Amino acid sequence: MSGAGEARPAAARPPWIVRALAAWFAALPVLQALSLAGLRVGNVAPDRAWNYVAYGLAAPYVAWLVWRRHPRARFASYVFLSHEAVRGLHGRHWDAVAVAALWVLALQLPAARRWMPSVDPAAVRARWRRLAGGRGPRR
Secondary structure (H helix, E strand, C coil): CCCCCCCCCCCCCCCHHHHHHHHHHHHHHHHHHHHCCCCCCCCCCCCCHHHHHHHHHHHHHHHHHHHCCCCCHHHHHHHHHHHHHHHHHHHCCHHHHHHHHHHHHHCCCHHHHHHCCCCCHHHHHHHHHHHHCCCCCCC
16 A cells, blocks of 8 residues: 555546545535525534534545545545434434435445555554654553
8 A cells, every 4th residue: 555645556537436425525515605595405504613624624625535545535434424424313314314324335336445445454554663663662
């Protein structure tokens, strides 16, 4: 698995499922802004400060990770979609739960798996060892 700064072989263009997922994440700040005008879709709402962080910062960042084929794009997508599903369950926004579940299922498609492979645990452990400088446990 290549690091965040290393180049990867680029496909001509992302598969349709990746384009759709990135577009969905990128559209969430717009939906949050439209909630100020009264549009309520899924979990977006103008009266919750956390929404501005989640949809204004986190969603575009995940869209960027997905589009750029970042090694952590799949994980970030799962985290954000899980966040959406839990918030939807808590607020009884069944449309948000359904959309999150459908995106999680879409991430299982072969094209999405090729574009955004799962995190390799061995590569994560190696990165942690490099960051720790090879030092043993602290006493």
